[in-house]
Amino acid sequence: MKKILDMISEEVMDAFEAAGYARELGKVTLSNRPDLCEYQCNGAMAGAKQYKKAPIMIARDAASGLENSPLFEEVNAVGPGFLNLKLRPGFLRDYLEGMAGELKFGLEMPEKPRRIVIDYGGPNVAKPLHVGHLRSAIIGESIKRIARYAGHEVIGDIHLGDWGLQMGLIMTELQERQPELVYFDENYEGEYPQEAPFTISQLEEIYPTASARSKEDGSYREKAMNATFKLQNGVPGYRALWQHIIRVSVEDLKKNYRNLNVEFDLWKGESDVHDLIPGMVERMKKGGYAYISEGALVVDVKEETDTREIPPCMILKSDGAALYNTTDLATIMERVEKIAPDEIIYVVDKRQELYFEQVFRCARKTGLAGPGTGLRFLGFGTMNGKDGKPFKTREGGVMRLETLLEEINEVMYRKIMESRQVAEEEARETARVVALSAIKYGDLSNQASKDYIFDIDRFTSSEGDTGPYILYTIVRIKSILNKFQEGGGSLELVTLQPAVNLSEKALMLELVGFNAMVETACEEIGPHRVAAYIYDLANAFNHFYHETKILTEENQDRKAGFIALLLLTRDVLETCIDLLGFSAPERM
C-alpha cells in the first residue's frame, strides 16, 4: 500500500502542477502545528523566488485546485504561504480499512530484499552474562526483528567468545584442582567421558578465580597461555575438555537468552573460524598487506585523512597465536564466502569502535570484504545507574544479568499483587512478562548510541513513557474487546466508520503512520523510532478512551466502528512490541 503521506503529497503536487508550478513544491509533511492542521505543505514559500510571486498567492492557487479533492476536508492557504490540510474522515477510514485487510498493514516490501547478518549478543563462554551483555542482546534482537519485518533476509549470529585466553585460564585452574583428570594425560588413548567434570555454577566460579590468579602469578599466566595454545593447536584432551565447557555454558546461555526473548539463528563462535586462519594469513601475506613488526604479523590500516592515530591491525602474535582481531577477520571472510551478505551489522559496546574501525579497514584493504558487503558498527552507550556511573551492584561489583532480572521481576510482582488480587502463579508469570517490557522499553526508547540511566522505579511505572504503560494500554483494549464479546458482540462483524470526534480522528491519524515509521526504523536501524511511535499511539488511544463511551454507545454502527478501531490499534501495538522483542499479557 502506498504510504499515506505519499498519497497526500501526490494529490497536492498534482494541484501545484495544474496551477502551473513545479510539481515538487507540493511535497507534504506532518503538521508541526497539530492544533491548526493535520498535514502541511510549505512549497509555496519555496516557490516565491522562482515565480516572483507572494507565497500566499501560490498557496491560494494550489488550494483552489484542491477544493473538491476526495482526500481533504479542509485546505487552507494561510499567511505567509502555507497550506494547512485536514483529511476527510471517510478517506482516513478507507485507508485504515485497507491497512486492516492487508498483510503487515500494507507495508510495502522492498524490491530487492537485502541479506543482512547481525552480529550481536557476543557473550563469552564460561563467564556469566552480566549487564554489559544486556544492551547488545536487546538492541540486536530488535533490529533483527525490524529488518525482517520490513522484508529483508536477516541472520542473527551470537558470535560466542569461545577461543581466547579465558579458555586456557579455565583449563589451568581445573588442572590445579583436579590434576588426575584424563584430559591432562597426554598418553591417554581411550574415549573421553561423556559427563563434564564440572557444573555451570562451578564453571562460573572457576573463571574469576583463574583470572585473578593469573594477574598475580606470572607462571600461572604462562600455563594458561600454554593451555590456550594447546587447545588452539588441537591437543585432544584439551579439545575434549573445551567441548564440555562449551556444552555446559551454551546450555545455560540458551536458557538466559530465552528468558530475554532473544533468539539467534546461528550459534557460531570465534572457534569456528580457527581452521580458516592459516589460509587467510596466507592471502594477506601474498597480497603484500601483512608484514612482521616486532615479531607480530600486522596490517597497516591508517589512512592519510585520519585525524586520530589508527594503529595497525595485529593478525598474529609473535608466538603465532590468534587474537580477537584474527577471529573477527576470519569470520568476515567466512560470512562473505558462505552467506554473501549485503551487510554485516555489529551491535557492540561503542568503546570497541576503534577496534572495529581497524578490523573493517583491514577487511577492505585485504579484500576479505568487497564493495558489495557493507560493514557497519552499531555502537551502543553504557547502561548507567542512578548516580550516572556504569551500573553496579550495591557492593560495587558487576551485576549478573540473572540477578538483575530477578530483581526487576520481584519489583513487578509486588506491584501487581498490590493493585490486584490474582492467583500467585498468574501474578508471577505476568510479572515476568511486564518486567521484560520494562527493561527492554527502558533501553530501546533511547537512541542506541546514547548512555542511559537504568532506573527500576521509573521503568516499572505504569505511567509515563514506559513498557508497562504500553502493556497497560494493550490490556485495556483487550479487556474492552472481551467485554464486547461477552455482551454478545462479534469481532468478525465490525467495520471501521469515519471518525466522529477529534480524539478518534487523532487516533486514526497515528495509526496511518505505521508503515512510514517501520521504513524509517529499518533504514536508520533505530528501534527508538518504534518506541516513540507506540508511545504516541498509546497516548492517542488513551485520550480517545477517556473521551468516548465505547461499549455504551447506542448507535450500533458507530459502536462497531469503535470496536474495529480498537482491534486495529491492538494489532498495531502488538506488532510493534513484538518488533521490540516483548509481548503483552492477557490481563494485568
Ligand code: ARG
Ligand atoms: N565477546 C566480545 C566481548 O565480550 C563481544 C563480541 C562482539 N562481536 C564481535 N564480532 N567481536 O567483548
